[in-house]
Amino acid sequence: xxxxxxxxxxxxxxxxxxxxxxxxxxxxxxxxxxxxxxxxxxxxxxxxxxxxxxxxxxxxxxxxxxxxxxxxxxxxxxxxxxxxxxxxxxxxxxxxxxxxxxxxxxxxxxxxxxxxxxxxxxxxxxxxxxxxxxxxxxxxxxxxxxxxxxxxxxxxxxxxxxxxxxxxxxxxxxxxxxxxxxxxxxxxxxxxxxxxxxxxxxxxxxxxxxxxxxxxxxxxxxxxxxxxxxxxxxxxxxxxxxxxxxxxxxxx
Amino acid sequence: xxxxxxxxxxxxxxxxxxxxxxxxxxxxxxxxxxxxxxxxxxxxxxxxxxxxxxxxxxxxxxxxxxxxxxxxxxxxxxxxxxxxxxxxxxxxxxxxxxxxxxxxxxxxxxxxxxxxxxxxxxxxxxxxxxxxxxxxxxxxxxxxxxxxxxxxxxxxxxxxxxxxxxxxxxxxxxxxxxxxxxxxxxxxxxxxxxxxxxxxxxxxxxxxxxxxxxxxxxxxxxxxxxxxxxxxxxxxxxxxxxxxxxxxxxxxxxxxxxxxxxxxxxxxxxxxxxxxxxxxxxxxxxxxxxxxxxxxxxxxxxxxxxxxxxxxxxxxxxxxxxxxxxxxxxxxxxxxxxxxxxxxxxx
Numbered sequence: 001x002x003x004x005x006x007x008x009x010x011x012x013x014x015x016x017x018x019x020x021x022x023x024x025x026x027x028x029x030x031x032x033x034x035x036x037x038x039x040x041x042x043x044x045x046x047x048x049x050x051x052x053x054x055x056x057x058x059x060x061x062x063x064x065x066x067x068x069x070x071x072x073x074x075x076x077x078x079x080x081x082x083x084x085x086x087x088x089x090x091x092x093x094x095x096x097x098x099x100x101x102x103x104x105x106x107x108x109x110x111x112x113x114x115x116x117x118x119x120x121x122x123x124x125x126x127x128x129x130x131x132x133x134x135x136x137x138x139x140x141x142x143x144x145x146x147x148x149x150x151x152x153x154x155x156x157x158x159x160x161x162x163x164x165x166x167x168x169x170x171x172x173x174x175x176x177x178x179x180x181x182x183x184x185x186x187x188x189x190x191x192x193x194x195x196x197x198x199x200x201x202x203x204x205x206x207x208x209x210x211x212x213x214x215x216x217x218x219x220x221x222x223x224x225x226x227x228x229x230x231x232x233x234x235x236x237x238x239x240x241x242x243x244x245x246x247x248x249x250x251x252x
Numbered sequence: 253x254x255x256x257x258x259x260x261x262x263x264x265x266x267x268x269x270x271x272x273x274x275x276x277x278x279x280x281x282x283x284x285x286x287x288x289x290x291x292x293x294x295x296x297x298x299x300x301x302x303x304x305x306x307x308x309x310x311x312x313x314x315x316x317x318x319x320x321x322x323x324x325x326x327x328x329x330x331x332x333x334x335x336x337x338x339x340x341x342x343x344x345x346x347x348x349x350x351x352x353x354x355x356x357x358x359x360x361x362x363x364x365x366x367x368x369x370x371x372x373x374x375x376x377x378x379x380x381x382x383x384x385x386x387x388x389x390x391x392x393x394x395x396x397x398x399x400x401x402x403x404x405x406x407x408x409x410x411x412x413x414x415x416x417x418x419x420x421x422x423x424x425x426x427x428x429x430x431x432x433x434x435x436x437x438x439x440x441x442x443x444x445x446x447x448x449x450x451x452x453x454x455x456x457x458x459x460x461x462x463x464x465x466x467x468x469x470x471x472x473x474x475x476x477x478x479x480x481x482x483x484x485x486x487x488x489x490x491x492x493x494x495x496x497x498x499x500x501x502x503x504x505x506x507x508x509x510x511x512x513x514x515x516x517x518x519x520x521x522x523x524x525x526x527x528x529x530x531x532x533x534x535x536x537x538x539x540x541x542x543x544x545x546x547x548x549x550x551x552x553x554x555x556x557x558x559x560x561x562x563x564x565x566x567x568x569x570x571x572x573x574x575x576x577x578x579x580x581x582x583x584x585x586x587x588x589x590x591x592x593x594x595x596x597x598x599x
Contacts, residue, residue, distance in 0.1 A: 050491050074497025081491050087347045088487050088543045098488060101496040106481020152496065 001026045007056035009042055016042045018212040028204035029182050029189045035233055038209040040192045041160050048079035048158050074102035077156040078149035082164055092144045093129045096120055099151030119151035138165035159191040175202045200224045201245045208232045287547040290539055294554035301561040327457040327521055330465050332556030334518035338511045339529030340552050344487045345507050350592050352529045357424030358515040359524035364427040365393045370446045371434045384464050391516045398512035465517045472510050480545040487543050527585020532556040
């Protein structure tokens with residue numbers, strides 16, 4: 001369970017998050033949706049201690065993120081941001097192996113290496129494991145980073161727009177993989193996602209944010225309502241039910 | 253938003269050259285060589301250079317010449333370690349390949365600290381104090397100041413490298429300008445003593461200072477070696493490092509402190525060398541697949557040792573002029589700096 005209590009954040013006097021409180025349940029996939037500038041990424045980076053808390057408190061699996069040693073948190077929760085830049089040349093395998101650092105402290109055991117290979121396989125990167133990360137396409141690179149946080153083998157996985165740079169096929173594969181991780185390994189996955197239909201089809205819980213506030217939280221069936229989505233995005237979105245999934249049509 | 257992601261990763265967009273240049277081929281085959289071999293060859297070259305420096309052309313009073321040469325070699329080796337390690341650490345922490353402590357004004361800061369000390373306390377008191385005490389005070393001041401100054405620059409969220417470079421150059425000029433103002437205001441006799449203090453080239457190294465420096469550099473190096481795996485992670489950048497459980501702020505502060513210690517020691521020993529660190533670390537990255545600090549650290553140190561001892565050897569014994577090594581190194585390093593800037597490694 002991730003418990004966010006009265007968290008606020010401002011940049012240069014401008015409030016980006018305004019007194020957000022929520023409980024993200026343990027297990028399953030929680031998607032955070034909302035327009036640009038709603039504070040989705042900021043919320044994720046506060047939960048994951050990438051940015052220091054200004055006010056309020058966050059606990060992840062009972063650990064107070066402000067008080068728990070960073071390495072202990074790294075064995076409980078992994079975070080991947082949208083954009084990652086490497087200044088050095090790393091192979092995919094080297095990058096993924098860094099995911100084991102919280103466990104191995106830089107001296108990977110045979111088990112650690114096996115976990116790394118498994119993560120590479122899961123993300124369909126075996127053929128390019130020895131390629132340099134900067135030689136990959138945007139989508140392959142995105143998958144390499146996901147493999148790294150997967151190798152970290154944490155109960156909680158926080159992903160900021162994991163579908164960024166992925167084509168339709170790889171987006172679907174990514175969401176299926178996340179679904180599998182949640183269902184089979186019992187992981188708790190929180191992601192920021194722009195495509196409301198991916199959020200609708202694959203999540204258990206949806207958090208809707210707007211202007212630095214959490215405005216709605218509920219199941220896809222509760223959130224995927226024309227009135228709700230109008231509230232979030234200020235546009236008319238028609239909802240159709242296709243094969244039991246609620247799909248929002250907003251292209252025209 | 254894939255459109256915004258594309259321009260930020262220009263490396264992926266640049267097409268690969270069809271026919272690799274011979275130099276790149278050589279580099280790639282060196283990189284593929286086992287790192288132990290590379291380190292072994294560099295170590296052998298260093299030992300050979302040191303042996304040549306000590307024992308070649310040994311004429312006259314051996315009991316006089318040999319200790320003097322040994323002191324010189326020891327100073328050069330210490331500087332090679334201090335400059336190489338501090339530059340490598342600095343580049344790792346700032347996640348860039350072009351900034352060095354010198355470019356960011358660390359050694360100008362050292363000179364300012366020293367000048368201020370002489371200006372306020374008087375040169376007589378400074379020189380009368382034992383050199384180790386004086387050195388200690390300077391190093392403590394230097395570390396405190398750099399901690400204050402550079403803290404905000406490197407511990408926060410990602411900042412523009414261009415901004416940092418600009419700030420570094422401006423700070424460096426500011427420190428130098430301040431130093432020369434104070435030097436103009438002070439007594440000419442005090443100025444001469446001061447000048448003598450920070451242009452202690454390899455030719456007149458204080459043995460006591462050498463001992464203290466060796467202890468400080470040794471202690472810092474032990475700490476750095478212990479943190480080598482954390483350094484690998486830091487090179488991933490702030491967010492990924494935090495993700496895998498590195499207390500980024502604290503580690504970065506400690507490493508910057510280690511850098512300022514090393515820079516203070518090396519500047520006290522031989523004076524400022526702006527581009528030497530950039531030169532050896534860039535060469536080190538060429539010889540090593542660039543992230544493993546367990547390999548990079550020894551490679552960088554050994555390249556520095558070969559360059560300094562070998563260069564000094566050639567200049568002294570072959571060309572017969574003893575003082576121009578720093579000029580040659582700065583010239584080569586400056587050209588490399590411009591090349592790196594133009595090549596666009598300033599990402």
